[in-house]
Every structure is written in C-alpha cells, then in structure tokens.
Amino acid sequence: MVDEGTAVVGRDAELARVFRAVDPQSADPVLRVLGDLGTGKSALLERAARRAEAGGGRVLRAAGSESESSLAHSALHQLLRPVRGEVAALPERQRAALRDVLGEGPATSPGPGLLLVGVAVLSLLSGLGERGRPVLVVLDDAQWCDRASLAVLSFVAGRLKGEPVRLLIGARGGGHLPGFDRQVPTLTLGPLDEAASHRLLDLRPDRPAGHTRARILDQAGGNPLALWELARTDTAPEAGAGLPPAGPLPLTARLEQLFAARLTGVPAATGRALLLLAAMDSADSATVLPAGLPPAGAAVWAPAERAGLVRSAGGEVRFRHPLVRSAVYQAASPGDRRAAHRVLAGLLRDEPDRRAWHLAAASPGPDAAVSAELERTADRA
Ligand SMILES: Nc1ncnc2c1ncn2[C@@H]1O[C@H](COP(=O)(O)OP(=O)(O)OP(=O)(O)O)[C@@H](O)[C@H]1O
Ligand SMILES: [Mg+2]
Incomplete structure (x- = not known):
C-alpha cells in the first residue's frame, strides 16, 4: 500500500x-x-x-x-x-x-x-x-x-x-x-488507465519489470490497491507466496488471501497483537489502544509493518486496509477470536455498550449475563 x-x-x-x-x-x-x-x-x-x-x-x-x-x-x-x-x-x-x-x-x-x-x-x-x-x-x-x-x-x-x-x-x-x-x-x-497504472508500479521501490509487470497489470485491471499489493507479493521476500495465479476468484477474495498468506510469516506475539487490533472497533480504540495494545513503534509491530499489514500513523497502529482486518480476523480460530473479545471486554469496563458487544462476541452461545448487558445497551440506543 x-x-x-x-x-x-x-x-x-x-x-x-x-x-x-x-x-x-x-x-x-x-x-x-x-x-x-x-x-x-x-x-x-x-x-x-x-x-x-x-x-x-x-x-x-x-x-x-x-x-x-x-x-x-x-x-x-x-x-x-x-x-x-x-x-x-x-x-x-x-x-x-x-x-x-x-x-x-x-x-x-x-x-x-x-x-x-x-x-x-x-x-x-x-x-x-x-x-x-x-x-x-x-x-x-x-x-x-x-x-x-x-x-x-x-x-x-x-x-x-x-x-x-x-x-x-x-x-x-x-x-x-x-x-x-x-x-x-x-x-x-473508475480504474486507472494504463499509463497511470505503469506510473503507480514505478512508485514501488522494486519497480516490477518485464513479464512480471505485464502479469500484474493484467490481473489488477487498473485497481490501485491490487497494483500495489500484487507488486509487493511478487517481490517482497517475507511475503511468502508469489503472485497468485489469475483464477476464478474475484479480486477482493484474492487480495484477502494474499494478506492472509503474509500472516503466516509473522511471529506469534505479533499475530496476537494483530488479532486484538482486528477485534476492536474504532469506537474502542481511544480507550483500548493505550491500555491493551503495544504502542506504535513497539518491536512487536515491526514484522507486521514489514509485511505491509499495518502502518503507524499519528502515534497509532492501523491496518493498511480493511481487507487486512478481515483477513486477520478470518484467519484466527474461533477460540482465539473469542479470547480476543474477552480481553477487549475486560479493558472496556467503563463503557457498558462496547463491553456488552465484546462479551457477546466472546461467548460461544447464548449466555444470560451477556443477554442482560445487551438489553441494557439496547435501552440506551
Ligand atoms: N491514484 C492512486 N495513485 C497511487 N496510489 C493510489 C491511488 N489510488 C489509491 N492508491 C493506493 O491504493 C490503496 C487503496 O486505496 P484506498 O484505500 O484509498 O481505496 P478505497 O477506495 O478507499 O478502498 P475501500 O473501498 O476498500 O475503502 C491505498 O494504498 C492508496 O494509497
Ligand atoms: Mg477506503
């Protein structure tokens, strides 16, 4: 990106x-x-x-x-x-x-x-x-x-x-x-035209060339996100897999797969931090980020930044694209997802609506206490 x-x-x-x-x-x-x-x-x-x-x-x-x-x-x-x-x-x-x-x-x-x-x-x-x-x-x-x-x-x-x-x-x-x-x-x-697509690829530090460039242009169809990300996949060593074959999958699914593939290379601690970030909402972030997540610049984020999954902006860590968030969330096991929501609920004791939402996401089935909290939330809405 x-x-x-x-x-x-x-x-x-x-x-x-x-x-x-x-x-x-x-x-x-x-x-x-x-x-x-x-x-x-x-x-x-x-x-x-x-x-x-x-x-x-x-x-x-x-x-x-x-x-x-x-x-x-x-x-x-x-x-x-x-x-x-x-x-x-x-x-x-x-x-x-x-x-x-x-x-x-x-x-x-x-x-x-x-x-x-x-x-x-x-x-x-x-x-x-x-x-x-x-x-x-x-x-x-x-x-x-x-x-x-x-x-x-x-x-x-x-x-x-x-x-x-x-x-x-x-x-x-x-x-x-x-x-x-x-x-x-x-x-x-709409899509970028061919000349602009070339210029975008020229912005990449590694400037894909020849056959690789032609394949990227062909698959991306002028979509800036696809141009940027497909080029990165083909040239970044930590990205793992090469350019995915142009298959029947729609572009969105292919890009999500591509982000998911990059996740396999990050250390476990980084993966846990990413999952917490993926499970929280923008409404949570003001409270939760300082309390529950390592700050921007912490070593744990470095592998994720190198793999093009997050970036630091204004002292905050953010996903580079909403597709990264869904890739991280989808790649986690249901148990790990629930655990992440439990952690977030614990950090949001002073915000009953947000807490209720995370508790619901943390519970495997209907739960009386969670239902009660959600009802209280509904009354406030
Ligand atoms: N014209 C452009 N030139 C260079 N880079 C671009 C251009 N348009 C988009 N990008 C880059 O492509 C990526 C995707 O763009 P962006 O996130 O703005 O798309 P979007 O339309 O908001 O997508 P979404 O619908 O998923 O929110 C970003 O990294 C952005 O910086
Ligand atoms: Mg957008």
Missing part, C-alpha cells in the same frame, strides 16, 4: 474536484466519492482533509465499520467525540439530545427524535465553523455506517448552503446510500 506522502497518480481531475468541494467558498457543500474496493476513495479523502487542515480548517472524521453498522449513532459518536466539549454551548434541548446520542447524559426513553438530533448537530457544526475555522466533515466507508447516523448527516447535508461546513463522503460501490438524496453531487472513481 502506498505510504503517506506518496503521490496519487492518474487522478488529477478527481483531486481537483475534491479540493474544490472542501473549499469553504464552494457552491456545493456536499460531495460523495464512490468507487469499488481499492479505487482510491480513502486516499482522495485523506488528501482533501490534509488540504483543509493546512488551510486552517477543522476536520472531523469518522469511518463506518462492518461491526458497528448496527450500533445506532456510532458514526456520529466518532465524528463528534473530539468536539464534545462544545456541546455545552448549545440550547438546552439540543444539548440534552446530543449528550444522549453521545452516551453521556442520562439515557432517555424513547431517545431524541431525528429532527432534534439533526438540528443539534447542525448548530454544533455551524457554531464551530463560525468561530473562524471552517469545518470539514469526512465520512469514509459510509456503506457500513449505521442508519441513524446517516439519517442525521443527510438531514444536515440538506441544510449546509451558506454554512461554513463541508461534507465529504466516501462509499464503496456505485449504489445509493440509505437516507441520502440521489441528487447529491457525486464523483465516481
């Missing part, structure tokens, strides 16, 4: 479009970036976010994840966590609604309605923006986002004209996002 700072090739028009979209002066406050797995949505979103930050803006980020897609408001929780201190300045009903959504106030039953939460999020964001720093909200992997957050963000998106707030959404596939108007301006990423 391409490291931070590596050039984005063959996407000049697309980059210009996302940069325009995050310009606080732009006419369209919302842009949706769609495309298949590995086409470069996250890479473009990241460039846009960095540009906004460099221009003095404030960026709020969230990414949907498969495990959180049924957890109401989990994406909003991620987005607003860094600015939760600002909630105090909102009018009382809005404040109470947001505290409820963020799991901070006393749980109300039924929870606050969409309209009230939407208005509260809009006031919060525009209030932040009016204090001199335009706000950019970046929602990646929106296809896995929980419905409740999507509904709120869609409400907000429809009311951003004239506000110092921009919204950038990345989602897999060419389809429709539940709750979002089909008319939302959309940028679709």
Whole structure:
C-alpha cells in the first residue's frame, strides 16, 4: 500500500474536484466519492482533509465499520467525540439530545427524535465553523455506517448552503446510500488507465519489470490497491507466496488471501497483537489502544509493518486496509477470536455498550449475563 506522502497518480481531475468541494467558498457543500474496493476513495479523502487542515480548517472524521453498522449513532459518536466539549454551548434541548446520542447524559426513553438530533448537530457544526475555522466533515466507508447516523448527516447535508461546513463522503460501490438524496453531487472513481497504472508500479521501490509487470497489470485491471499489493507479493521476500495465479476468484477474495498468506510469516506475539487490533472497533480504540495494545513503534509491530499489514500513523497502529482486518480476523480460530473479545471486554469496563458487544462476541452461545448487558445497551440506543 502506498505510504503517506506518496503521490496519487492518474487522478488529477478527481483531486481537483475534491479540493474544490472542501473549499469553504464552494457552491456545493456536499460531495460523495464512490468507487469499488481499492479505487482510491480513502486516499482522495485523506488528501482533501490534509488540504483543509493546512488551510486552517477543522476536520472531523469518522469511518463506518462492518461491526458497528448496527450500533445506532456510532458514526456520529466518532465524528463528534473530539468536539464534545462544545456541546455545552448549545440550547438546552439540543444539548440534552446530543449528550444522549453521545452516551453521556442520562439515557432517555424513547431517545431524541431525528429532527432534534439533526438540528443539534447542525448548530454544533455551524457554531464551530463560525468561530473562524471552517469545518470539514469526512465520512469514509459510509456503506457500513449505521442508519441513524446517516439519517442525521443527510438531514444536515440538506441544510449546509451558506454554512461554513463541508461534507465529504466516501462509499464503496456505485449504489445509493440509505437516507441520502440521489441528487447529491457525486464523483465516481473508475480504474486507472494504463499509463497511470505503469506510473503507480514505478512508485514501488522494486519497480516490477518485464513479464512480471505485464502479469500484474493484467490481473489488477487498473485497481490501485491490487497494483500495489500484487507488486509487493511478487517481490517482497517475507511475503511468502508469489503472485497468485489469475483464477476464478474475484479480486477482493484474492487480495484477502494474499494478506492472509503474509500472516503466516509473522511471529506469534505479533499475530496476537494483530488479532486484538482486528477485534476492536474504532469506537474502542481511544480507550483500548493505550491500555491493551503495544504502542506504535513497539518491536512487536515491526514484522507486521514489514509485511505491509499495518502502518503507524499519528502515534497509532492501523491496518493498511480493511481487507487486512478481515483477513486477520478470518484467519484466527474461533477460540482465539473469542479470547480476543474477552480481553477487549475486560479493558472496556467503563463503557457498558462496547463491553456488552465484546462479551457477546466472546461467548460461544447464548449466555444470560451477556443477554442482560445487551438489553441494557439496547435501552440506551
Ligand atoms: N491514484 C492512486 N495513485 C497511487 N496510489 C493510489 C491511488 N489510488 C489509491 N492508491 C493506493 O491504493 C490503496 C487503496 O486505496 P484506498 O484505500 O484509498 O481505496 P478505497 O477506495 O478507499 O478502498 P475501500 O473501498 O476498500 O475503502 C491505498 O494504498 C492508496 O494509497
Ligand atoms: Mg477506503
């Protein structure tokens, strides 16, 4: 996978479009970036976010994840966590609604309605923006986002004209996002053309050549993730297996297999750390990372970094791609997976919702205590 700072090739028009979209002066406050797995949505979103930050803006980020897609408001929780201190300045009903959504106030039953939460999020964001720093909200992997957050963000998106707030959404596939108007301006990423695919391969330190290059180009079909990863497989000694034969498997499955093959080469301690990382959610990471996982830079991560499975960014260890996470999780035995969830539940004693979720994942069958905790969680949602 391409490291931070590596050039984005063959996407000049697309980059210009996302940069325009995050310009606080732009006419369209919302842009949706769609495309298949590995086409470069996250890479473009990241460039846009960095540009906004460099221009003095404030960026709020969230990414949907498969495990959180049924957890109401989990994406909003991620987005607003860094600015939760600002909630105090909102009018009382809005404040109470947001505290409820963020799991901070006393749980109300039924929870606050969409309209009230939407208005509260809009006031919060525009209030932040009016204090001199335009706000950019970046929602990646929106296809896995929980419905409740999507509904709120869609409400907000429809009311951003004239506000110092921009919204950038990345989602897999060419389809429709539940709750979002089909008319939302959309940028679709297709495959890279042949010249750009060559340029991407030229960025690799080992620059595959000749027959190998031709096979990689053929198998990747212009998909940037596939280009990068197939090239690595063919040339990196620790990657083990060579280029997989072009078989009937779809690209996603082949890439997942390729990541799984790299796992077999890492030491046991590294494998355990990877499984913990795979079993946790973004919502856990703020609490769990410092308590339960070796810090970025620790020796245990080095083999995984060398094998292209994780990278350190901003003092955190992250999977290089969501497919690595699923490869790690799928490769573990059910018993090891349950053990990882048990460890995480133990680290999340102060967060009942997250803890209940991990306890459920840690139990082999229905368990009375777990059901009770999950019911309590459902009451809070
Ligand atoms: N145009 C490009 N030039 C160079 N590298 C690229 C380009 N597009 C993507 N990449 C690299 O390819 C890899 C996959 O890209 P990215 O993760 O952004 O894809 P994605 O569309 O977000 O995929 P997913 O749907 O799985 O989230 C990343 O390492 C990224 O840096
Ligand atoms: Mg992505």
